[in-house]
Amino acid sequence: MGDSRDVNSMSTTVLADDINPEHFFREKVMDAQSRQNLKLPDNVEFYLVTLLCDYVKAKEDPTEHADCLALTLKKALEGSYGEKVLLFKHIGDTALYFSGFFKDSLNRKCYDLSYYAMMGESAYQQLAALMSSQSTYGRTMSEMYGELSGHFSPAVEVLMDVSEQTTGQDQSSGIDLLNVYSHWLATESDKLGRDLLEEGVIPVPVKKGSYQ
Numbered sequence: 001m002g003d004s005r006d007v008n009s010m011s012t013t014v015l016a017d018d019i020n021p022e023h024f025f026r027e028k029v030m031d032a033q034s035r036q037n038l039k040l041p042d043n044v045e046f047y048l049v050t051l052l053c054d055y056v057k058a059k060e061d062p063t064e065h066a067d068c069l070a071l072t073l074k075k076a077l078e079g080s081y082g083e084k085v086l087l088f089k090h091i092g093d094t095a096l097y098f099s100g101f102f103k104d105s106l107n108r109k110c111y112d113l114s115y116y117a118m119m120g121e122s123a124y125q126q127l128a129a130l131m132s133s134q135s136t137y138g139r140t141m142s143e144m145y146g147e148l149s150g151h152f153s154p155a156v157e158v159l160m161d162v163s164e165q166t167t168g169q170d171q172s173s174g175i176d177l178l179n180v181y182s183h184w185l186a187t188e189s190d191k192l193g194r195d196l197l198e199e200g201v202i203p204v205p206v207k208k209g210s211y212q
Helices: 002-016 021-035 042-057 066-078 081-101 103-108 113-130 136-150 152-167 177-187 190-198
Strands: none
Touching: 021 042, 021 152, 042 081, 042 136, 042 152, 066 081, 066 113, 081 113, 081 136, 081 152, 113 136, 113 152, 136 152, 152 190
């Protein structure tokens, strides 16, 4: 599968350069924020670096789980406290990573980026509520997941940039304008808007109900 090769390519880059993955991805996340004129909260920045390290070590293809989020959500809503925490985290992480690294594969799926953003934001918000407690650990984790929910879209933009830098998929080369424009319509992402402008396309939002 083309998408899984992106993961393998990223993993090979890290290993071939004999670089500590945490240091490697921290630098990439920092550089991406600078290019996108973004500044994520420290908790979100740290979480993205950890997420990238976890996925680059993963043995499985992340895209295999992206279509099952609705089913996972059902299990989370019906599960015990411990199951809810694990499953909502899985939903949030999958939606976040998939949106940033595999947005092009959405052409072959029934959902667009706005669906994954909704799922990810909601999952992290649920985690924030679940882990809110009187303990220091609970309050810390609740704050972090709350920030992830509130900064989901800019976090995705940072991951998009990291994806381009680590897999060699430069959006300015061979860009699929129709694909990018459709994703921009769904999310109104600042990054995707800039990508379109660089290609000479002025993104214009379409009002709901304005077309037949």
